[in-house]
Each structure stands twice: as C-alpha cells, then as structure tokens.
C-alpha cells in the first residue's frame with residue numbers, strides 16, 4: 495500500500511489521519527476502545543484501521559473475552575494502552 499496515494503476505497507474521498515472510538519459488542523461483554531488511530535475519509539466518514547491496529551484490537555477483545563469482563567474501556571494510544579475496567 496502506498497501511503498502517498500491515500501484515497502477511500504468506497505467513495506474515492508481523501509483520507510486524513512485521526513483518532514476514533516471503536517465499540518465491540520460481544521453480547522456477554524461490551525468493549526469500548528478509545529483513541530484508535532485511523533485514516534478517516536473526509537467524504538463518507540469511513541474509518542480505515544491499519545493491520546497493526548486491527549490486530550491490537552483483536553488482542554484486546556480476546557483478552558476481555560477470556561477474562562469474561564462485562565464492560566471494558568481501553569484507550570489505544572500509539573505508545574501503550576492504558577486500561578480502565580468496570581465490573582458491573
């Protein structure tokens with residue numbers, strides 16, 4: 495992928511770097527991941543995560559699932575992830 499050619503595959507709009515919040519609802523648990531670095535389309539608002547970010551989210555989801563947490567709020571920063579847990 496060429497980072498210089500950075501256009502939305504859906505609408506052809508230009509993507510800009512930003513941060514977003516992703517929510518994963520697993521039924522038994524809800525995981526909120528904040529400060530997710532993403533390329534966000536200026537036109538349609540579609541959020542594009544890079545492979546590494548997607549993997550980190552996958553990891554967090556599996557971890558929360560394994561520990562059967564009901565609610566998990568995680569801030570995914572570029573340096574490290576800080577964690578706030580809420581057990582209801």
Ligand SMILES: [Zn+2]
Pocket residue numbers: 502503504505506507535536537538539540
């Ligand atoms: Zn778009």
